[in-house]
Amino acid sequence: VCISKSLPRCSVTVIADKFTPNTTGDVAAGMLIPHRYPDTPIEQQKRWFQETFSYLLTICNSAEAADAGIHLLSGWQIHQTAPEEKFPFWADIVLGFRIMSMAELEKFPEHQFGQAFTTLKCDSQRYLRWLESRLRENGGQIEDRKITDVWELHGHYDVIVNCSGLGARALVGDSKLHPVRGQVLKVQAPWVTHFIRVSDGSTYIYPGMSSVTLGGTRQKDDWRLSTDATASQNILNRCCALEPSLKKAYAITEHVGLRPTRSAIRVEKEVLLRGSYQLPVIHNYGHGGGGFSVHWGTAREATHLVEELIASLRGSSAKAKL
Ligand SMILES: Cc1cc2nc3c(=O)[nH]c(=O)nc-3n(C[C@H](O)[C@H](O)[C@H](O)COP(=O)(O)OP(=O)(O)OC[C@H]3O[C@@H](n4cnc5c(N)ncnc54)[C@H](O)[C@@H]3O)c2cc1C
Ligand SMILES: O=C([O-])CC(=O)C(=O)O
Numbered sequence: 437v438c439i440s441k442s443l444p445r446c447s448v449t450v451i452a453d454k455f456t457p458n459t460t461g462d463v464a465a466g467m468l469i470p471h472r473y474p475d476t477p478i479e480q481q482k483r484w485f486q487e488t489f490s491y492l493l494t495i496c497n498s499a500e501a502a503d504a505g506i507h508l509l510s511g512w513q514i515h516q517t518a519p520e521e522k523f524p525f526w527a528d529i530v531l532g533f534r535i536m537s538m539a540e541l542e543k544f545p546e547h548q549f550g551q552a553f554t555t556l557k558c559d560s561q562r563y564l565r566w567l568e569s570r571l572r573e574n575g576g577q578i579e580d581r582k583i584t585d586v587w588e589l590h591g592h593y594d595v596i597v598n599c600s601g602l603g604a605r606a607l608v609g610d611s612k613l614h615p616v617r618g619q620v621l622k623v624q625a626p627w628v629t630h631f632i633r634v635s636d637g638s639t640y641i642y643p644g645m646s647s648v649t650l651g652g653t654r655q656k657d658d659w660r661l662s663t664d665a666t667a668s669q670n671i672l673n674r675c676c677a678l679e680p681s682l683k684k685a686y687a688i689t690e691h692v693g694l695r696p697t698r699s700a701i702r703v704e705k706e707v708l709l710r711g712s713y714q715l716p717v718i719h720n721y722g723h724g725g726g727g728f729s730v731h732w733g734t735a736r737e738a739t740h741l742v743e744e745l746i747a748s749l750r751g752s753s754a755k756a757k758l
Pocket of ligand 2: 465467633637640654724725
């Protein structure tokens, strides 16, 4: 969508073997709270989050908000003990960041410290559907198929943008990418209107437009996509300990997604070579547990790289003509 919007002369085709509601993104709560990528410079992570936040806040303040599934959400991130870093790098990007008062902390007797703020949340399925409509509106095409070798695309497109998430492990042989399995429950509990997140991300309650997401699990290198009843009970118990009214939650469904985790998000250009052939690829994958939080920032960076590549292709074809 970002390429089709910023570079209207490009013809964009999205090829995937899974679309909403069957992607990792559909499982996600879609909260804008950054995750840390240890090998990506913090200034870059901050810029990506800032760009994503501003882009979504503009949508949130428009008449498109409900269709796009974007809304503001206030709540608490609670810590068992006060962390060294009381103001994380994103504190001045979310809205109204402050340290929780003692009165607020009374609700959480096991936690001594907390941060209160308002952030954005994407209703993941609505947002993904909305993005598909934006792509079509900008003239983009959608194709449902699995790519087994990126070279299948050679000769058909000038530039390949690789946004294959965990699929990049097989597609471009990236062994630095691994799954971190996440199981969540989506429940009806319309009286819950504040989010609660335990600082290590182990347990969270995220009220959304159509359900409340309760999480979670983080199981490294676990590829199972099937749900696990014991894990679901465990999630419910942990969430009820924070918000006892959730004992009355109903219409509970279970979901699993594999976070495409990497120590650094890979947004970079690579020119693949096979004999005398070249295949220019812009990678944009490895967003782990924070894809919604930085997606527009990384998409913009990938778009700049596409722009640079097109300029260099133009330069070389002009030289070839000479
Ligand atoms: C339980 C859970 C909760 C989460 N909560 C949040 C949250 O609150 N906030 C947040 O910011 N992030 C959250 N995330 C993380 C977020 O969901 C991911 O970072 C994001 O979905 C990754 O997006 P992606 O497009 O890179 O990958 P995916 O969503 O996995 O999409 C990859 C696409 O590539 C296609 N593909 C792959 N390989 C091929 C191939 N060979 N041929 C054709 N198509 C291919 C797939 O079909 C798919 O369409 C959560 C994740 C999980 C699992
Ligand atoms: O950690 C969170 O707050 C939710 C999330 O992104 C995940 O489960 O990956």
